[in-house]
Amino acid sequence: xxxxxxxxxxxxxxxxxxxxxxxxxxxxxxxxxxxxxxxxxxxxxxxxxxxxxxxxxxxxxxxxxxxxxxxxxxxxxxxxxxxxxxxxxxxxxxxxxxxxxxxxxxxxxxxxxxxxxxxxxxxxxxxxxxxxxxxxxxxxxxxxxxxxxxxxxxxxxxxxxxxxxxxxxxxxxxxxxxxxxxxxxxxxxxxxxxxxxxxxxxxxxxxxxxxxxxxxxxxxxx
Amino acid sequence: xxxxxxxxxxxxxxxxxxxxxxxxxxxxxxxxxxxxxxxxxxxxxxxxxxxxxxxxxxxxxxxxxxxxxxxxxxxxxxxxxxxxxxxxxxxxxxxxxxxxxxxxxxxxxxxxxxxxxxxxxxxxxxxxxxxxxxxxxxxxxxxxxxxxxxxxxxxxxxxxxxxxxxxxxxxxxxxxxxxxxxxxxxxxxxxxxxxxxxxxxxxxxxxxxxxxxxxxxxxxxxxxxxxxxxxxxxxxxxxxxxxxxxxxxxxxxxxxxxxxxxxxxxxxxxxxxxxxxxxxxxxxxxxxxxxxxxxxxxxxxxxxxxxxxxxxxxxxxxxxxxxxxxxxxxxxxxxxxxxxxxxxxxxxxxxxxxxxxxxxxxxxxxxxxxxxxxxxxxxxxxxxxxxxxxxxxxxxxxxxxxxxxxxxxxxxxxxxxxxxxxxxxxxxxxxxxxxxxxxxxxxxxxxxx
Numbered sequence: 245x246x247x248x249x250x251x252x253x254x255x256x257x258x259x260x261x262x263x264x265x266x267x268x269x270x271x272x273x274x275x276x277x278x279x280x281x282x283x284x285x286x287x288x289x290x291x292x293x294x295x296x297x298x299x300x301x302x303x304x305x306x307x308x309x310x311x312x313x314x315x316x317x318x319x320x321x322x323x324x325x326x327x328x329x330x331x332x333x334x335x336x337x338x339x340x341x342x343x344x345x346x347x348x349x350x351x352x353x354x355x356x357x358x359x360x361x362x363x364x365x366x367x368x369x370x371x372x373x374x375x376x377x378x379x380x381x382x383x384x385x386x387x388x389x390x391x392x393x394x395x396x397x398x399x400x401x402x403x404x405x406x407x408x409x410x411x412x413x414x415x416x417x418x419x420x421x422x423x424x425x426x427x428x429x430x431x432x433x434x435x436x437x438x439x440x441x442x443x444x445x446x447x448x449x450x451x452x453x454x455x456x457x458x459x460x461x462x463x464x465x466x
Numbered sequence: 467x468x469x470x471x472x473x474x475x476x477x478x479x480x481x482x483x484x485x486x487x488x489x490x491x492x493x494x495x496x497x498x499x500x501x502x503x504x505x506x507x508x509x510x511x512x513x514x515x516x517x518x519x520x521x522x523x524x525x526x527x528x529x530x531x532x533x534x535x536x537x538x539x540x541x542x543x544x545x546x547x548x549x550x551x552x553x554x555x556x557x558x559x560x561x562x563x564x565x566x567x568x569x570x571x572x573x574x575x576x577x578x579x580x581x582x583x584x585x586x587x588x589x590x591x592x593x594x595x596x597x598x599x600x601x602x603x604x605x606x607x608x609x610x611x612x613x614x615x616x617x618x619x620x621x622x623x624x625x626x627x628x629x630x631x632x633x634x635x636x637x638x639x640x641x642x643x644x645x646x647x648x649x650x651x652x653x654x655x656x657x658x659x660x661x662x663x664x665x666x667x668x669x670x671x672x673x674x675x676x677x678x679x680x681x682x683x684x685x686x687x688x689x690x691x692x693x694x695x696x697x698x699x700x701x702x703x704x705x706x707x708x709x710x711x712x713x714x715x716x717x718x719x720x721x722x723x724x725x726x727x728x729x730x731x732x733x734x735x736x737x738x739x740x741x742x743x744x745x746x747x748x749x750x751x752x753x754x755x756x757x758x759x760x761x762x763x764x765x766x767x768x769x770x771x772x773x774x775x776x777x778x779x780x781x782x783x784x785x786x787x788x789x790x791x792x793x794x795x796x797x798x799x800x801x802x803x804x805x806x807x808x809x810x811x812x813x814x815x816x817x818x819x820x821x822x823x824x825x826x827x828x829x830x831x832x833x834x835x836x837x838x839x840x841x842x843x844x845x846x847x848x849x850x851x852x853x854x855x856x857x858x859x860x861x862x863x864x865x866x867x868x869x870x871x872x873x874x875x876x877x878x879x880x881x882x883x884x885x886x887x888x889x890x891x892x893x894x895x896x897x898x899x900x901x902x903x904x905x906x907x908x909x910x911x912x913x914x915x
Contacts, residue, residue: 278519317603352520358513
C-alpha cells in the first residue's frame with residue numbers, strides 16, 4: 245500500500261469505511277476516553293508552529309504488514325503469524341490475550357478487546373457477514389481487508405483471468421475521496437503501488453527500526 | 467545449647483497454637499478471598515474493569531509478576547551460595563530463605579495467567595499433546611518464561627525439600643497420631659544411616675550447584691520479555707544483569723523482613739542473632755550499590771545516546787509525570803538504605819529492617835517504572851497515554867502480599883522454620899562478631915610488630 249500524505253485531507257472516511265467493513269466494535273465516548281476504542285486505521289494529527297501560524301499534518305496509520313514484524317515472534321501461541329502471501333495475520337481463535345504483540349508493535353496498530361462487543365439496535369444489521377466478530381480478550385488489527393483480497397482472487401480464478409491492478413481495494417482505499425491511499429501487488433513492478441513505492445517522495449514509517457513495512461508514505465520534501 | 471533445647475524451641479510452633487494464629491489466618495484468608503473474587507469479577511467483565519488501556523497493555527499485573535519472581539531470588543540463590551562457600555553462619559537462615567523462593571515463585575507465576583485476556587486458555591502456553599498438533603511458539607520469550615519458571619520452581623522445591631527430610635523424620639519420631647503418619651510419609655523412610663546421610667549430602671551439593679545458573683537464567687529470561695521488543699528503553703542489553711541484581715536485592719530485603727518477624731513472633735532470639743542481620747545487611751549493601759550502579763549506567767547511556775524515542779521515556783521518568791515515583795525509588799533503594807547499611811553502628815536488626823522495608827517498596831516501584839512509562843511513550847507521539855490503576859488491580863496486588871504471608875505462616879506451623887539437624891551438626895556455637903582471622907592477625911602483630 246502507498247499513502248500520499250500530500251493528498252490526505254484528514255477527512256477520516258477511511259476510518260469510517262474500515263469500521264463498517266470489518267465489524268470494528270464501537271466503544272462509546274466514555275470507554276474511548278479510557279483507552280478502549282479500536283480503530284484499525286487512524287488519522288494521526290500533528291500540529292506545527294505557534295498559534296496563529298499553525299499547520300496541521302495528517303498521517304493515516306494502519307498495520308504496516310511488516311516483513312520483519314516485531315509482533316510475530318513474541319506471540320507464544322502463533323496467533324500472530326506471517327501468511328504465504330506476506331500478510332501479517334492474526335488468528336483470533338488462537339489468541340489468549342497476552343497483548344505482547346501489541347506492546348512489541350512500534351506503530352501501536354494492534355488493539356485489545358477489553359470486553360465483549362455490543363452493537364445497539366439496529367446497528368447489528370450493518371455487520372459484514374464476511375468478517376468474524378472478535379470476542380473478549382483477543383487482539384485484533386488491520387488485515388488489509390483480507391476477505392476482499394480472497395474474494396477478488398476467487399472471482400478472477402472463476403473467470404479464468406489474471407487479476408487486474410487496482411481490482412482489489414480495501415475499504416479505506418475504496419472510500420478515499422482524494423485517492424491518497426493506493427493498494428495493489430508489490431510483486432508486480434508495473435502496478436501503481438509499486439511505482440509509487442519507488443517514488444523519491446517515499447519513506448517508510450519508523451524505517452530505522454528495521455521492521456520492513458509494506459506501506460510507503462509519500463511526502464514532498466520541504 | 468543442647469539438642470533437647472533445640473528440639474523444644476524449634477518444634478514449639480508445631481505443638482502449640484495460640485488464638486492469634488487463627489485470627490491471623492482468618493484475616494489474611496479474607497484478603498485473599500477478596501482478591502480472588504476480584505479476579506473472578508475481572509474474568510466475568512473482561513479486562514475493561516482494569517486500568518490497562520491502549521497502548522499501555524501491561525501494568526500492575528506484569529509489575530507484580532516481575533516483583534515476585536524477583537523476591538524469589540532471595541532464598542534458593544542465597545542459600546545455595548552460602549552452602550557452597552560453606553559459611554557456617556548460614557545454618558539458621560537457609561530454610562526460611564528457601565521457603566520464600568517457593569512461595570514467591572508460585573505467586574509470581576500466577577500473574578501471567580491473571581493478566582491474560584482469556585485466562586481459561588493459559589494451557590496453550592504449555593507444550594501438551596494437542597490433537598491439532600499445535601506447539602507453543604518457542605521463539606516467544608513468554609514460552610521461555612514458562613520453561614524457566616517451571617524449572618526453577620521444580621528445582622527450588624527439591625532444594626527446599628531435601629534438607630527437610632531428616633527433620634521430617636525427627637517430627638515423625640516426636641509426634642503421634644495422624645501427624646506421625648503424614649510426617650512419616652514425607653520422611654521417605656529416613657533412618658539416619660551413614661549411606662542415607664552420604665546420599666543426602668551429595669544430592670544437596672548437586673542441587674546447590676545446579677540451582678545457581680537456573681536462578682540467574684530465570685530473571686534474565688523475565689528481563690527478555692521486555693528487552694526483546696523494539697520499545698524505547700526496553701530494548702536494552704543491560705536488562706539481564708540489571709534484573710538479576712534487582713531480584714537478589716529485593717530478595718535479600720524480603721528475607722531480612724521475614725527473619726525479623728520470625729525472630730519476634732516465634733521467639734527465635736537465640737537462633738537468629740544480630741550477626742545474621744549484620745551479614746545479610748552487608749550483602750544488601752553490596753546489592754544496593756550494584757543496583758545504583760546499574761540504574762546510573764542505564765540512564766547515562768540513554769541520555770548520552772540521545773535517541774528521540776528513548777529520550778521521551780527518559781524525561782517522562784526523570785522530570786515528567788513519573789518523576790515523583792522515580793525519585794521515591796532512588797530514595798527507597800539507595801539514599802535511605804545506604805547509610806543504614808554502610809555504617810556499622812546502624813547495621814543493627816532495626817537498621818536492616820528499616821532498610822529492607824524501603825527496599826521492598828522501592829523495588830516494586832522500580833518494576834512499575836520499567837513496565838509502564840515505556841509503553842506510555844512509544845515511538846508515535848499521537849498514541850501517548852497515561853495509566854491509572856483500578857480497584858481490581860490494587861486489590862489483587864494486596865491479596866498477593868497477604869497470600870505470601872499466609873503461606874509462610876502455614877509453612878512455619880507445619881515445618882520447623884530453622885533446620886534442626888543442621889543446627890545440631892554445626893553445634894550451634896554462639897557466633898562471635900569479630901571473625902577469627904582478624905584475631906590471628908592481631909596475634910601476629912603482637913609477636914612480631
